[in-house]
Amino acid sequence: MTRADPIPRNPDNDYSGEQAARRRDFIRGKTGANLGAVAAFSIDPAVTQGNIENFIGTIQMPLGLAGPIRIRGEHAKGDFYVPLATTEGTLVASYSRGMRAISESGGVKTTVVKHSMQRAPVFLFEDALEARDFGDWLKNNRAEIGQVAESTTSSGKLVEIEQYPVANMLYTRFCYTTGDAAGQNMTGKATFVACEWIRKNHPLKPRYILSGAIDTDKKHSAMNLIQTRGKRVIAEFTLKKEVAHELLRVDPENLYRYRQIAAVGAIQAGSAYSGAHSANGIAALFIATGQDEANVAESHAGITYGQLLDSGDYYWSVTLPAVICATWGGGTGLPCQRECLEMLDCYGAGKADKFAEIVAAVVLAGDVSLTSAVLAGDWVASHETHGRNR
Amino acid sequence: MTRADPIPRNPDNDYSGEQAARRRDFIRGKTGANLGAVAAFSIDPAVTQGNIENFIGTIQMPLGLAGPIRIRGEHAKGDFYVPLATTEGTLVASYSRGMRAISESGGVKTTVVKHSMQRAPVFLFEDALEARDFGDWLKNNRAEIGQVAESTTSSGKLVEIEQYPVANMLYTRFCYTTGDAAGQNMTGKATFVACEWIRKNHPLKPRYILSGAIDTDKKHSAMNLIQTRGKRVIAEFTLKKEVAHELLRVDPENLYRYRQIAAVGAIQAGSAYSGAHSANGIAALFIATGQDEANVAESHAGITYGQLLDSGDYYWSVTLPAVICATWGGGTGLPCQRECLEMLDCYGAGKADKFAEIVAAVVLAGDVSLTSAVLAGDWVASHETHGRNR
Amino acid sequence: MTRADPIPRNPDNDYSGEQAARRRDFIRGKTGANLGAVAAFSIDPAVTQGNIENFIGTIQMPLGLAGPIRIRGEHAKGDFYVPLATTEGTLVASYSRGMRAISESGGVKTTVVKHSMQRAPVFLFEDALEARDFGDWLKNNRAEIGQVAESTTSSGKLVEIEQYPVANMLYTRFCYTTGDAAGQNMTGKATFVACEWIRKNHPLKPRYILSGAIDTDKKHSAMNLIQTRGKRVIAEFTLKKEVAHELLRVDPENLYRYRQIAAVGAIQAGSAYSGAHSANGIAALFIATGQDEANVAESHAGITYGQLLDSGDYYWSVTLPAVICATWGGGTGLPCQRECLEMLDCYGAGKADKFAEIVAAVVLAGDVSLTSAVLAGDWVASHETHGRNR
Amino acid sequence: MTRADPIPRNPDNDYSGEQAARRRDFIRGKTGANLGAVAAFSIDPAVTQGNIENFIGTIQMPLGLAGPIRIRGEHAKGDFYVPLATTEGTLVASYSRGMRAISESGGVKTTVVKHSMQRAPVFLFEDALEARDFGDWLKNNRAEIGQVAESTTSSGKLVEIEQYPVANMLYTRFCYTTGDAAGQNMTGKATFVACEWIRKNHPLKPRYILSGAIDTDKKHSAMNLIQTRGKRVIAEFTLKKEVAHELLRVDPENLYRYRQIAAVGAIQAGSAYSGAHSANGIAALFIATGQDEANVAESHAGITYGQLLDSGDYYWSVTLPAVICATWGGGTGLPCQRECLEMLDCYGAGKADKFAEIVAAVVLAGDVSLTSAVLAGDWVASHETHGRNR
Numbered sequence A, B, C, D: 001m002t003r004a005d006p007i008p009r010n011p012d013n014d015y016s017g018e019q020a021a022r023r024r025d026f027i028r029g030k031t032g033a034n035l036g037a038v039a040a041f042s043i044d045p046a047v048t049q050g051n052i053e054n055f056i057g058t059i060q061m062p063l064g065l066a067g068p069i070r071i072r073g074e075h076a077k078g079d080f081y082v083p084l085a086t087t088e089g090t091l092v093a094s095y096s097r098g099m100r101a102i103s104e105s106g107g108v109k110t111t112v113v114k115h116s117m118q119r120a121p122v123f124l125f126e127d128a129l130e131a132r133d134f135g136d137w138l139k140n141n142r143a144e145i146g147q148v149a150e151s152t153t154s155s156g157k158l159v160e161i162e163q164y165p166v167a168n169m170l171y172t173r174f175c176y177t178t179g180d181a182a183g184q185n186m187t188g189k190a191t192f193v194a195c196e197w198i199r200k201n202h203p204l205k206p207r208y209i210l211s212g213a214i215d216t217d218k219k220h221s222a223m224n225l226i227q228t229r230g231k232r233v234i235a236e237f238t239l240k241k242e243v244a245h246e247l248l249r250v251d252p253e254n255l256y257r258y259r260q261i262a263a264v265g266a267i268q269a270g271s272a273y274s275g276a277h278s279a280n281g282i283a284a285l286f287i288a289t290g291q292d293e294a295n296v297a298e299s300h301a302g303i304t305y306g307q308l309l310d311s312g313d314y315y316w317s318v319t320l321p322a323v324i325c326a327t328w329g330g331g332t333g334l335p336c337q338r339e340c341l342e343m344l345d346c347y348g349a350g351k352a353d354k355f356a357e358i359v360a361a362v363v364l365a366g367d368v369s370l371t372s373a374v375l376a377g378d379w380v381a382s383h384e385t386h387g388r389n390r
Helices: A015-032 A090-103 A128-140 A142-148 A184-199 A221-225 A241-248 A252-269 A277-287 A293-299 A334-342 A350-376 A379-386 B017-031 B091-104 B128-140 B141-150 B184-201 B222-226 B242-246 B252-269 B277-289 B293-299 B335-343 B352-374 B379-385 C017-031 C091-104 C126-138 C144-148 C184-201 C220-227 C243-244 C250-271 C276-287 C293-299 C336-341 C352-376 C378-388 D017-031 D092-102 D128-140 D143-151 D182-199 D222-227 D241-246 D250-271 D278-288 D293-301 D334-345 D352-376 D377-384
Strands: A055-070 A077-085 A109-117 A122-124 A158-164 A169-177 A205-208 A230-239 A305-308 A313-325 B055-072 B077-084 B110-121 B122-124 B157-166 B169-177 B207-211 B231-237 B303-308 B316-322 C053-072 C077-087 C109-119 C123-124 C157-166 C169-177 C207-209 C230-238 C303-306 C314-323 D055-072 D077-085 D109-119 D122-124 D157-166 D169-177 D207-209 D230-238 D305-309 D314-323
Touching: A015 A055, A055 A090, A055 A109, A055 A350, A055 B077, A055 B277, A055 B335, A077 A090, A077 A350, A077 B017, A077 B055, A090 A230, A090 A241, A090 A277, A090 A350, A109 A158, A109 A184, A109 A350, A109 C109, A109 D128, A122 B379, A128 A142, A128 A158, A128 A169, A128 D109, A142 A184, A142 C077, A158 D230, A169 A184, A169 A293, A169 B252, A184 A205, A184 D128, A221 A313, A221 B252, A221 C243, A221 C250, A221 D222, A230 A241, A230 A293, A230 A350, A230 D157, A241 A252, A241 D278, A252 A305, A252 A313, A252 A350, A252 B157, A252 B169, A252 B222, A252 C220, A252 C250, A252 C303, A252 D109, A277 A293, A277 A313, A277 A350, A277 B055, A277 B293, A293 B157, A293 B293, A305 C250, A313 A350, A334 B017, A334 B055, A350 C303, B017 B055, B055 B110, B055 C077, B077 B091, B077 B277, B077 B335, B077 B352, B077 C220, B091 B231, B091 B242, B091 B352, B110 B157, B110 B184, B128 B141, B128 B157, B128 B169, B128 C109, B141 B157, B141 B184, B157 C230, B157 D109, B169 B184, B169 D293, B184 B207, B222 B316, B222 C220, B222 D250, B231 B242, B231 B293, B231 B352, B231 C157, B242 B252, B242 B352, B252 B303, B252 B316, B252 B352, B252 D222, B252 D250, B252 D305, B277 B293, B277 B316, B277 B352, B277 C314, B293 B316, B303 B379, B303 D250, B316 B352, B316 C169, B379 C352, C017 C053, C017 D334, C053 C091, C053 C109, C053 C352, C053 D077, C053 D334, C077 C091, C077 C276, C077 C336, C077 C352, C077 D017, C077 D055, C091 C243, C091 C276, C091 C352, C109 C157, C109 C184, C109 C352, C126 C144, C126 C157, C126 C169, C126 D143, C144 C157, C144 C184, C169 C184, C169 D250, C184 C207, C220 C314, C220 D250, C230 C243, C230 C293, C230 C352, C243 C250, C243 D207, C250 C303, C250 C352, C250 D157, C250 D169, C250 D222, C276 C293, C276 C314, C276 C336, C276 C352, C276 D293, C276 D377, C293 D278, C293 D293, C314 C352, C336 D017, C336 D055, C352 D182, D017 D055, D017 D207, D055 D092, D077 D092, D077 D278, D077 D334, D077 D352, D092 D230, D092 D278, D092 D352, D109 D157, D109 D182, D109 D352, D128 D143, D128 D157, D128 D169, D143 D157, D143 D182, D169 D182, D182 D207, D222 D314, D230 D241, D230 D293, D230 D352, D241 D250, D250 D305, D250 D314, D250 D352, D278 D293, D278 D314, D278 D334, D278 D352, D293 D314, D314 D352
Parallel strands: none
Antiparallel strands: A055 A077, A055 B055, A109 A169, A109 A230, A122 A169, A122 A205, A158 A169, A230 A313, A305 A313, B055 B077, B110 B169, B110 B231, B122 B169, B122 B207, B157 B169, B231 B316, B303 B316, C053 C077, C053 D055, C109 C169, C109 C230, C123 C169, C123 C207, C157 C169, C230 C314, C303 C314, D055 D077, D109 D169, D109 D230, D122 D169, D122 D207, D157 D169, D230 D314, D305 D314
């Protein structure tokens, strides 16, 4: 077997413009692709270290501004203009319409109700009884395990060790609060050190694997929906009847009736999200702000709940059980991404809950708009005017 | 209630550099955010029309090169260098390692086994019997409905109308093949026209809503896993024992044993994906190539299956039932994104299945690397060296 | 290792009173259990052949009469008195109350909307491409396969071969209509013969396993909910406002509001049934009528849908996607069980759909009663008066 | 509307032979059904009070004896002969075969690893923040709430109040240990009293509904699989290679390979149980021993895990997360049912865990037999000889 040529690397300094050019030359030679646009970046390659390997340039993703949306959250307060990076025509316009409906109805309340980021080691035993006894031992040594885990991090706190015994194994979830970081790596490190301490101190020196696959990192799961992953966030507002009629061209009674139909659809289909389209807003906001874009998989899960009020107005909410986001670390410090966080006053320490509230508010706005469009029958028409089909 | 200021728009030409600057000034005035990096784009704002509204600049997402990976697919054949846009350190390096393990084992076979993109109107009736009779009518008028639907599109073909009766409603899924487009909008339009025809021609003139929420657009669902959404793609290869030992530092027997443990974890957690982390590679490749990034929600679903062979080698596969991708339309024509598709020789007509095969191959590579790392115990260490915790 | 004594058997005639007595003596000697009640059966042991092995007597399960319930189904028409076998106090009383509410509101409409009983062989191949090609071959040879399968049964018809490719395998579901039998065994036999024919006639002589575990026999599954197993049956009625107030002591508006709350609960919990308690009525009716009692696992799945009408009345429905029942074969011919089927005029040929309609009507009645009780706050009180806590 | 005649009742004494006869006469007059077999019961109608209403006789369900099975549990120790009530031919024979394979391999270990029975009230608030604050209040008043709840029961203990905030509601699960009772009613009563105390003592006097539908009573759910309902029980044994070959006619390597295929099938289908057929054994044992037969819905959920050992033997386990059973109360005291519990030395105080262990052992035996039969290709043949198709 002949091997294909390896990608050029420079062990001394791989994050330079020259090195990026060398790789572009290499791939241009292989494929004939003209990489002029990819090469026309304006950020310093050096700042991408820790975010990418084999850097060859950047993808320029169009950035639009949605809003304003009035948020009356615990942390997010005021009128926000929301940066959304997407290539999906009509998305920004549609979210803006939803934001307007929310704002004209008085704004959206947002609340982070739980924090829990996990690593999920599985411990292997001779039989189920040994595994159960080990579970008791974990409870009895909870304080020390917490100390050991937390010794590796300044902001992470171990809040719970959930236990799920199956066969002769104990699947666990080490659940942390992680401050302003998303925390996947922080919790991985803390849990690894805790596991090593456990292996050393438990009489059986149990074998373990750092992931028993119930974290469930970068994937949707019923576990996430039930137990929370990252932040569990709720956004809720009352859509005024007049706003529904005039701006959204729908009647709250029809929205409420459709809620039943869509909930049945969600149950019939086994959907991860029972509303209209959380993933659109989350993906666009995550890309704009340097979040880990793969976390759309987890973060898009959620439950929509509505209630027609005696006033004729419509209470509308979304509950997102697995919002994974950060205002520090990862991609948040890259130049464009940081600016987008700054637009929301969400960069840096003490801002993660505020940002999570904005995520939920954005999701709700998107659902308000799309759901109304579907009901008002102008869904197809809207894509004809603004979007890809033009 | 005072209203916040609206975002400046120019009805005549909203896609100019001046207009983008005007909006940046506006938001800078509101928030103090310096938008220098966002403003330092090199693409022509005019090309973003149809992909974004309220354009203010671009997000520059670091782009790295992974590979080479040898693919022996039906459509994708040869050694590929894969552009991945991400801010997640170690991701490109990790995928590259998996690609090397695959290539040194002889390459990965990839196969698209089903195509099906949906819109899912729900029809409302007096009772279940009426709904059932309507279902029979749909079957009897299948040919004409197909003609009507397909009259709106040059590349879409209506291949099936699935029926899911609940209560006094008939939930349907109009399933199409969509050529090289992802097809959400195409199928929306075709289904709308078909529904209007149905409403006109069926004696009951039935009410319908264009989405009964079982599409399930931009969300994971059991329906997708079972019935396919977009493309159902399979990647499979046989990991050679020597490659496992030398490159991945794991034993195939341990990989196989861990497969049982992870499958149990996936069942226990109710995970959308039973392997390690499909979403990482999909998100990075989707962003690089102008796919709809929100489709990570659907596309990350999948099933991993492995088998230890008598030879001591390890058969390893991933089945992705809901890969949604395009090589034409949407964001694929934007300058950077198009270049990335060209790197893979996947831009334009006749390339969608080839691209889908690459997606599956990339996912498998990522799982090979991460799974091995978890087992080899160097997962935490790897993030320490390359990644965010450095 | 010493072996425990084997249970006495008589190869010549194991279904006699003497042989039953011999086994009771044996077990009495081992355990001291007085088996007087078990021995006091009145049926002829000979009739149990084909339904049990190692017969030692009978369990006498209390049988109560619920109703009347007015059913306006396609097959079930009139006022029915429903035999329910249970040991759960208040169950019969509660179902009767629901039946009365339904009857006083004008009765329940019932409709069987789909028939589909499966066996699900999985075929094993070298790679996914071979499996896909085999799938095409199955389609091309559909007619002959149907003939072969149907040659083994007088009432079963092969209506579809669903295909679910994963890895290098083709999971299939052979879907049949089965007349008045539940059909698990009939379809097992027909599918086995079809598979043998396939193995003989396909050039690759593919290996297969008769169950790839997606039937999904004797277990709930998303597959059942989506694709139907057995019969998909819908029951629906409109609860009159006055009946709600006077008989159930609830307001339709509260029922409707609670529907939202319970639907959210079902989504949050990932419940197989989104209403109150289908399994109670199904289990009791199945035991009374000689159904396979294990099929409660599949049959209890379902979706509840309600709608508050402008009149103030409440449309209430239940959709059961996996009702597995028979009016012939299995336990239906046993003396007590047959009498219970006769009470419903459901014994023998041509009655299976009628019986399935009654099942759905009963489930709906139970939900009407329990849901109202929960809302009216007398749930605990009811158990105090009639039930186990007395 | 004419009303159908009501079922005759006697408010003074409805549990007499005369009253049963009167109702049989009534229904015989209505339907022509001869109720001779139903009437030929030998138990005293008076003992059925609290288990049935409108008593008309009994269903005589055939009872067979399976076993012996050697159990080496924490509570169940020794060789057991297991009473199974069923009308499904081959079931007892098949379970017996599995029990023999287990016994000849040295027996099965059984372990109850968690106890948790729930009622799940939902509390309604103005907004999510109020709901979250209420959740904190619940935690702070946990001790008093426990005291109040436990004041209503001698054996129930409140061990946890789980919280699942959605929208402006707090869904809770009050989790109890319930001694030897299944505990649905006990926990209903205790939770009701606790809720009344909460409503009285919390400053907002919150509205609540006793069931927010996440209990999830009488239905399978992901919640049950994750969080346990009733008892979480594990059975495990090591199948000896020789026993596999000689008794089951299968090879452990094939069993292991098939485990992968069936696990994939379970994931593909979204099955509640990843093994072969838990519901059969559970239903038959539940009916024999006076359990609530509707709980098959919950109890049949589970996870199978196997491992091929270096010795060539096969570790085989089943984990059942939601076994709901009792050795006291409900139907356990009825004459036949009590005798069956006595056969297992499981009647009365202190026996519930022992009984739960037997349930898990029986389930495992059934899977050993059926799985082997499917692999050995004699599945259809077996039904031909013993079962319904003869």
